[in-house]
Amino acid sequence: MTDKVSGFFKRLFGTEPAPAPTHSEPETPLEPIPPVPETVLPASAPELAPAPPESLPETEPAPPPPEPVPSQPEPRDTPEPPDAPEPPHRPLPPGPPETTPDYIEDVEDDLAASPAPVAAVEPPRQGWLQRLASGLKRSSDNLSTSITSVFTKRRLDAATLDDLEDVLIQADLGLETATAITETLRRDRFDKDVSGDEVRAVLAAEVEKTLGPVARPLVIDAAQKPFVILMIGVNGSGKTTTIGKLAQKFSHEGRSVMLAAGDTFRAAAIEQLQVWGQRTGAPVIARPAGADASGLAFDAVTQARAEGRDVLIIDTAGRLQNREELMDELEKVIRVIKKVDPTAPHATLLTLDATTGQNALKQVEIFGQRAGVTGLVMTKLDGTARGGILVAIARKFGLPVHFIGVGEGVEDLEPFAARDFARAIAGQD
Numbered sequence: 001m002t003d004k005v006s007g008f009f010k011r012l013f014g015t016e017p018a019p020a021p022t023h024s025e026p027e028t029p030l031e032p033i034p035p036v037p038e039t040v041l042p043a044s045a046p047e048l049a050p051a052p053p054e055s056l057p058e059t060e061p062a063p064p065p066p067e068p069v070p071s072q073p074e075p076r077d078t079p080e081p082p083d084a085p086e087p088p089h090r091p092l093p094p095g096p097p098e099t100t101p102d103y104i105e106d107v108e109d110d111l112a113a114s115p116a117p118v119a120a121v122e123p124p125r126q127g128w129l130q131r132l133a134s135g136l137k138r139s140s141d142n143l144s145t146s147i148t149s150v151f152t153k154r155r156l157d158a159a160t161l162d163d164l165e166d167v168l169i170q171a172d173l174g175l176e177t178a179t180a181i182t183e184t185l186r187r188d189r190f191d192k193d194v195s196g197d198e199v200r201a202v203l204a205a206e207v208e209k210t211l212g213p214v215a216r217p218l219v220i221d222a223a224q225k226p227f228v229i230l231m232i233g234v235n236g237s238g239k240t241t242t243i244g245k246l247a248q249k250f251s252h253e254g255r256s257v258m259l260a261a262g263d264t265f266r267a268a269a270i271e272q273l274q275v276w277g278q279r280t281g282a283p284v285i286a287r288p289a290g291a292d293a294s295g296l297a298f299d300a301v302t303q304a305r306a307e308g309r310d311v312l313i314i315d316t317a318g319r320l321q322n323r324e325e326l327m328d329e330l331e332k333v334i335r336v337i338k339k340v341d342p343t344a345p346h347a348t349l350l351t352l353d354a355t356t357g358q359n360a361l362k363q364v365e366i367f368g369q370r371a372g373v374t375g376l377v378m379t380k381l382d383g384t385a386r387g388g389i390l391v392a393i394a395r396k397f398g399l400p401v402h403f404i405g406v407g408e409g410v411e412d413l414e415p416f417a418a419r420d421f422a423r424a425i426a427g428q429d
């Protein structure tokens, strides 16, 4: 597999992978409010040229921000919208003429002259498997090296099994999975010769068994128009990027998608979503930074419904799960969405940054309690040796894992497949 994936490995790891999120970075002061359109950016009128394949939005230079930032601006204490939509918003500063016919024509000319946007490229299935293997290489190498170092003697004895259990726990797989693997080996191979490959096969089988039940696709109920997806998670966990990738997928499936820039705390997050909207042809509902997130969500659902959109994906500001007031604000967003459609949000997806390791367990617990998480997306499996945490999460919570991300590119997110993941993390070809 090494030869097969080396090109992708280089592509994925050509730059330093994101360090583990151990820091808290203060929210940088907001830049002056950019001219954010209050309503919809026409799909045909991108403000910016399409980004090159696999590049990040220029506006988000990817400082690995993995660890949540506790010191973001406090949520504004705006009253919950009544049964009518949010009161009129303050007038926007004059925006760029992105909706004027001249501008559209200019952009269309530019687009015609430029290479096809990244969205047009559909990677072959094999490409994804290679990326998955490359992405999980740090996790699998870590496990493989540790397993090899434990199996210095060929015969399986109690001490070796204990050491193996420690290795598996340190790889974030969780106590139960570690115990299940060592028990299988004790039962089948005790006092017999055992190779590293055999151990890896047992590891892959156990991981697949654990992940199989949670590998469930995100089903878009066509009866819901729009099918509302709320993206939540701690700062920098990959919400906005995942929204862009999902918008791409849904658009390719022929669905009409609308995005809502509900991370109103950060001007850069709004711009980032707008860039994704332009890339994927999805209109973006946005307001200037500092606007009330729940009011924006209300308007977005109302507008998506009026336009008969198939899918509405709402971004939210990143928030630490232990910040009460921010979790209160998230609950408010959900309450307000329900005023327009009591059945919404139809999916509440928690993005988990794999590099956070054990802290991800706490995030699932608290976000689950406060926001009713319906499914998980694990991002940044390429930037960590701690991919095993997904196994521990699956075993503890049993929540559906819909997608995993192994890179920043639009094609680096795929539906979660237990067998592929298990084989990749166990280092099996």
Ligand SMILES: Nc1nc2c(ncn2[C@@H]2O[C@H](COP(=O)(O)OP(=O)(O)OP(=O)(O)O)[C@@H](O)[C@H]2O)c(=O)[nH]1
Binding pocket: 018, 056, 060, 061, 062, 063, 064, 065, 233, 234, 235, 236, 237, 238, 239, 240, 241, 242, 263, 266, 269, 316, 317, 318, 319, 351, 379, 380, 381, 382, 383, 404, 405, 406, 407, 408, 412
């Ligand atoms: N390597 C890697 N990077 C990723 C992946 N998913 C997202 N990122 C990067 O992680 C960084 C943060 O992603 P965002 O989408 O901005 O995260 P967010 O949750 O919206 O962040 P906040 O708005 O601060 O809450 C960006 O630089 C992304 O490109 C992934 O699967 N792999």
